[in-house]
Amino acid sequence: MERHQALNNATKPLSGVKVVELGTLIAGPFAARILAEFGAEVIKIESPDGGDPLRKWRKLYQGTSLWWYLQSRNKKSVTVNLKQADGVDVVRKLVASADIVIENFRPGVLEKLGLGWEALSELNPGLVMLRLSGFGQTGPMAMQPGFGAIGESMGGLRYVTGFADRPPVKTGISIGDSIAALWGALGTLMALRHKEVNGGQGQVVDVALYEAVFAMMESLVPEFDVFGFVRERTGNIMPGITPSNTHTTKDGKHITIGANGDAIFRRLMLTMGHADLADDPTLADNAGRDARRDEIYALIDRWVANQNETEVLAALSAAEVPASRIYSAADMFADPQFLAREMLQSVKLPDGRDCRMPGIVPKLSQTPGTTDWIGPTLGEHTDSVLATLGYDSAQIATLREAGAI
Template structure:
């Protein structure tokens, strides 16, 4: 990172595992916040998720980049006391335990904010901190289902499908990071770190998904419309769909603007549709969706993906091949924007990671280090907290805190 980052000086304590909480703090760490991640002596389970290298998750490398790992046994009262002391030095706490767990440990927001009134406490959970379902377990898949996303995902003649990533958790994380920034803005406007007003940011996974559902609610309320699954099409906005090319590649064509639709039809050699007065506006095209999609599909299937892309880009029609990760690695736009970063794992193995986004012109984010070893920063953080070598030695010897030795 060439600059300290816009969030330099912000101290964040992460009390979370897996996806929602850690992705929230990852965003803050990427822009300069000091994120201290509290892990159990066994480590965050995501360390063992998906594809592994030398026993470690490749996902971990990016999910916990720029974070400090402190491994603490919070079942031990001494461990909880250490976390409490760290919490009272933090600007922001991010947690995704089930509601009530931190309260049982004396680490809930009511108690901590009473001692540190400027503290911002971000809570991510399946159903939020209130309501009849608050105590139930709720992972991202549940939030996607309850929030409405799963219902509209897939083809109309098949059961709903899962989007290929943990989108519910990630959407909650984005809402959590945004909520933290809003709460910090209020804190700074009311006196800052010393005497400003802190607050709780309560993010429910299902509500984060629900917040993305566009016009779902008013359409049902006033028109009685229940949005259904439509495959690759964008319902009510025509044409916008996925089409198959002659070489088997799939392409997304968004010709739903009135002028764009005309350019698309002319590029396809369908002057009859381009000059059809009934198709000049979207409200006329919607009843003839099947006809339009059939015309576009017949045109694409007679051509390879390269010809389709070249022709439609020349006509200024929004179009894209559906990218795999292999496509991204070779794509000139990804490369020009430096969206693939080169790094090395602790054992020296080269590894590429996604670059930080969004891009800021003055205080850009960046990668300072990859996901740390379990407890890699325990000694440094506890030393900064004021513990002596003797005190730390006792805690290490008795398993209250741990650190995994460096490789080699």
Template sequence: MHEGTSLWWYLQSRNKKSLALNLKAPEGIDIVKQLVESADVLIENLRPGALEKLGLGWDVLHALNPRLTLVRISGYGQTGPYRDRPGFGAIGEAMGGIRYTTGTPGIPPARVGVSLGDSLASLHAVIGALMSVLRVKTGQGDGQVVDVSLVESVFNVMESLVPEYAMMGHVRERTGGSLPGIAPSNTYPTADNAYVVIAGNSDPIFKRLMTAIGRADLAARDDLAQNDGRALQSEMLDAAIAAWTTSHPIEHVLRVLEQAEVPAGRIYSVADIVADPHYQARDMILDATLPDGAEVMMPGIVPKLSQTPGQVNWQGPALGQHTEGVLGELGFSDSQIQRFKAEGVVQ
């Protein structure tokens, strides 16, 4: 937080305008309808049925603008027996499967270090919105509803979790830093108390890795030539690699593995990230100024587009910062806007 405002807000709301409306006021609803008439996309993050109670159901919105795409983000989706339950990103992570598989064996499931459920739902919302808008823009049909569930957004990144269970009865468990069934692939400590992820996933990489760490004897063993054999002896291989990494500082480990063309990466803290020359070379750490003049670093823009790379014009605005400007663009006079403010229709 900075002066009562989330730093995440300043990041996620870059280049956006803030219009604050009272949706309990009839004139507030009327303003929404005017905005909808020229909009490509409307995104809402309310419980299912809340828009309908406001008189802004899909039937109303679609009649106002048949080209509109309505993106609805909720805990469990717009249908189903759980639709009316409250839900946050953490609940999506719990019921989507990722919490069960995250952490160390033998202890309770762990939280991923960020609000992954919320971010995954947002990404799925963007994907759905772009698909719908592209359909409209290419003349293939009208706008439609994009139904995004927090639970399903997490579930959708859970790889082959379901077919593994359906075909083999296999339930994925927590495995710490290792990659189940793939060896060697794990997190290893170094002599200077850093950690490195090493992925010797393929047969040729495994041989290069073993040679690089001075274990050519393991590289030559027939029973370790393929992954199936290595997976059966993953603990032995991890011990051999750890014996080498703990004998050297992180920079030496990374240099040797890079020369051997073995995928490896230091586990970064945020301090490591902002100091990394590759991040800096790709403009991934930007200097920014908050509305009160405070200087701060922010992540850069992802993904990188060759023709329209984009730029950060301003950080997340204060609530209602652009109310007057947006209402003016809709054709409201200064006196009308001041009346709206006095009556609590807008902020």
């Protein structure tokens, strides 16, 4: 039995948009989650045999991942066995009336099932199909498996992350998958707009994980092409942008200070008691400061190290110098900015326990997104969704008995 109904979906920007999600784990489901938060009806297809593996990833609460409850909020779970023809037929019927299909299988998998782009677009010419994969749908590596970690490595992010005297490191989250999901959601909305103004024509949105990361690499490519310059790992500083670094206080806390604006740098130096550097014409612009960055960072290190965290942050706030402690989850839960912006939303887990989840991004002033329900139980919406396709209760029971749903 379904536990939830969408709240005020008619007021959301994607109200009336139907999405069939054929993804697992991170990239595809995250893209679908963004659409679901803003009103799209997202029908998540899961295997009857355990469903999306994310249900069992990281910290489990009463056997279910808390990440699952977040990643699948506002989605409907329908179990379908894609190894059975009757199960594939259910998906085809869903796609026939859908606006979007999101999938992150290895290229070729859906084609073998008769659910590739050619087959689905013939069934539904207005379909927008978001395809997320390690290396894209074309090229010599297209058929190879590729996860977010591979995309981060091949796309250049891992190479520049860390300290020069140590091996490359990863960020603390699956950032490659998440970046790909954001590009995917953006591309899907572009394709919907194209469909709207071009007579209902659908298309494929092809996102490769390595390309999604590569697209974020700022000036890495032209710097190499023009100067032969290879950007290397530089720890917490960014050469060419000075000062911007992390410093340690007397009480052992870590603070990031970004004072690379000309006027901001001057205010920082005055706050630190270095009027001579504030007025030094050679430090009046970024190029001059970067040429003396070691000297500048040494001064800031000493100044920060002589004070407690609260003292440093108070002085920098008074001087309007951008700075922050490096937040843990505990810091976020106590921070008035997070609370004022409703970035910690309270939801109910299935047993009634309160649980906070991240709020909705971005903030739309007229049609904001919402959390209407948390990730559903496996197959929670199977019967109701199949009923909309014309299956009666006897047909649904037959499909379930045969293992097709």
